[in-house]
Amino acid sequence: xxxxxxxxxxxxxxxxxxxxxxxxxxxxxxxxxxxxxxxxxxxxxxxxxxxxxxxxxxxxxxxxxxxxxxxxxxxxxxxxxxxxxxxxxxxxxxxxxxxxxxxxxxxxxxxxxxxxxxxxxxxxxxxxxxxxxxxxxxxxxxxxxxxxxxxxxxxxxxxxxxxxxxxxxxxxxxxxxxxxxxxxxxxxxxxxxxxxxxx
Numbered sequence: 782x783x784x785x786x787x788x789x790x791x792x793x794x795x796x797x798x799x800x801x802x803x804x805x806x807x808x809x810x811x812x813x814x815x816x817x818x819x820x821x822x823x824x825x826x827x828x829x830x831x832x833x834x835x836x837x838x839x840x841x842x843x844x845x846x847x848x849x850x851x852x853x854x855x856x857x858x859x860x861x862x863x864x865x866x867x868x869x870x871x872x873x874x875x876x877x878x879x880x881x882x883x884x885x886x887x888x889x890x891x892x893x894x895x896x897x898x899x900x901x902x903x904x905x906x907x908x909x910x911x912x913x914x915x916x917x918x919x920x921x922x923x924x925x926x927x928x929x930x931x932x933x934x935x936x937x938x939x940x941x942x943x944x945x946x947x948x949x950x951x952x953x954x955x956x957x958x959x960x961x962x963x964x965x966x967x968x969x970x971x972x973x974x975x976x977x978x979x980x
Contacts, residue, residue: 805894806893811830811888812827812828814891823873824842825842832894834894836897837896837897839897840898840908841901843870845866845903846869863905866902866905867905873900881909897910918944925940928944928947
């Protein structure tokens with residue numbers, strides 16, 4: 782799930798300001814709706830729900846495989862634990878496919894966004910069929926040179942890949958600032974709804 786707005790089963794994402802979301806229904810209650818809609822026993826606790834303009838990503842914690850705590854804390858043991866977690870996630874994906882599709886259709890109708898799924902066990906996280914959305918931008922030569930340097934050095938395969946890499950890097954190193962910015966945006970939206978109307 783890209784580094785989005787993760788956390789404690791609460792739906793997070795940008796506010797409803799700006800032309801980009803003028804025709805989208807709000808998704809502030811997406812986490813609550815999904816928590817109520819999901820079958821009991823799928824996840825350990827409430828899932829993490831990440832919302833943006835195009836997609837809702839639901840990632841739930843699965844119970845660790847039986848005997849997971851008996852594995853030695855060695856390189857071999859850690860590899861076995863990761864393999865067991867990957868197997869459990871794969872089983873969950875197959876066993877819940879039809880019901881996840883049904884829930885996703887309902888959520889997509891309600892929120893007008895695609896729904897993607899993921900599962901996590903410890904440090905192992907796997908996302909199922911998340912959206913890759915094109916984003917158009919215009920860059921001047923200094924910015925293009927940065928992208929071309931990343932491509933020429935082998936860090937990225939293309940300018941598009943380099944731009945995605947740069948965005949991920951900013952997200953990782955500016956998470957606190959981005960969080961504060963999102964909170965400020967939400968406050969502006971809240972104040973806007975309380976303001977006087979043209980009527």
